[in-house]
Amino acid sequence: MSAVFEFEGLSVPPGAMQRTRVPFMQLADGTAVSMPVMVMNGARPGPRLYIGAGIHGDEVNSIALVARALQQVDVQQLAGSIVCVPVQHPPSLYSDHRLPLAQFLKSPLDQAPADAWTCFPGQADGNLAQVVAATLFRMIRKCDFALDIHTPTRGGRYVPIAILPHAGIGPAAQVAEEMGRALGTGWVMRGDRGMYVSDGILCVEATKAGIPALTFEIGEGGRLEEGSVATGAACVLNLLRHFKMIDGTIEVPAVTHVMRDFLGLRASRGGLLITEVKLGQAVKQGDLLCRVIDIFGDEVERFVAPVDGLFVRATTLSTVTTGERVATLGLL
Ligand SMILES: [Zn+2]
Known part of the structure; x- marks a missing residue:
């Protein structure tokens, strides 16, 4: 009861x-x-x-x-x-x-x-x-x-x-x-x-x-x-x-991605961050994830996927400084 x-x-x-x-x-x-x-x-x-x-x-x-x-x-x-x-x-x-x-x-x-x-x-x-x-x-x-x-x-x-x-x-x-x-x-x-x-x-x-x-x-x-x-x-x-606490059917997406680790990528240079992939997108090793341009518009850093993964966490602040995370992959 x-x-x-x-x-x-x-x-x-x-x-x-x-x-x-x-x-x-x-x-x-x-x-x-x-x-x-x-x-x-x-x-x-x-x-x-x-x-x-x-x-x-x-x-x-x-x-x-x-x-x-x-x-x-x-x-x-x-x-x-x-x-x-x-x-x-x-x-x-x-x-x-x-x-x-x-x-x-x-x-x-x-x-x-x-x-x-x-x-x-x-x-x-x-x-x-x-x-x-x-x-x-x-x-x-x-x-x-x-x-x-x-x-x-x-x-x-x-x-x-x-x-x-x-x-x-x-x-x-x-x-x-x-x-x-x-x-x-x-x-x-x-x-x-x-x-x-x-x-x-x-x-x-x-x-x-x-x-x-x-x-x-x-x-x-x-x-x-x-x-x-x-x-x-x-x-x-x-x-x-x-838990059968309420009635109804569980609605689960057609595909569930089960991952084993996060891989965060961090900037070595400072500037403005431009993200080139969509959140949730599957990426292959070598795919361009994001770029950093300096305040004059010159590209100072490019980030490519070091391994295959899923782009599960984006950085949404537009400026980056050395050491800040710019992208996170989920690894399968
Ligand atoms: Zn929290």
Whole structure:
């Protein structure tokens, strides 16, 4: 049977939806800062799914697509429950930036690590990023599965892509892979190295704690785009159908690209970036991906695909400096 959802004073009975806030910090003037939480406790029994978005404050598509999806869910028809934190790091959103700039700029050393996404399972008496992660992880621990939704940070654009925790975690990672395929993005990253599978990342730590979880990246940072919102919402609804929490058939693209690694290419020269391939395009070794021209119009650098791959992440900022990423391939 369905259970009452309880969390730190919050109590939501079956068949009820509640929008509330969970406090986690105070500002210098005593203002309490809280994170928004929406609990949809379905009238029918089923799994409990955590959905988080906006842990990076410039990833607005993630917030909007969750809202779009959940507005289509009727709690009276829902089997199981959804615990949704649409803005997982409010001070980052206030900064309209990946990081909570007010805190970070005030004391960069003390705020390190500054990215809450990398600080799971968190630390209740740690710095802000660790406190945010700890607060979120207490909610995640009350759930059976978790989905963490992102866009690239400002200046980047991804195809819709499900990024899995590394398979070495064990059976919970296999469940996460099934979730990733059911999401129906058409793009799955099943890697075993790099940032997305590092210890401390939300989906990695949740999966290690026995709560299968994955990262979902879509669209572009700092922008709200109808296409990404509609596609992302459809993917979230696919996942709810996968768990039989709502009725309907999962709609998955005809082809799903399962990749094993990302390959980022970085500029050695500075200038203006011109991208020559379309996002999602398959490229062959030697194909031209992008060029850098200097401010006089002379071409100073050309980037060709070092191997065959898929152009899964574009750089959308128009200027580049030495060391900046200009293109990312997904490797099959
Ligand atoms: Zn992010």
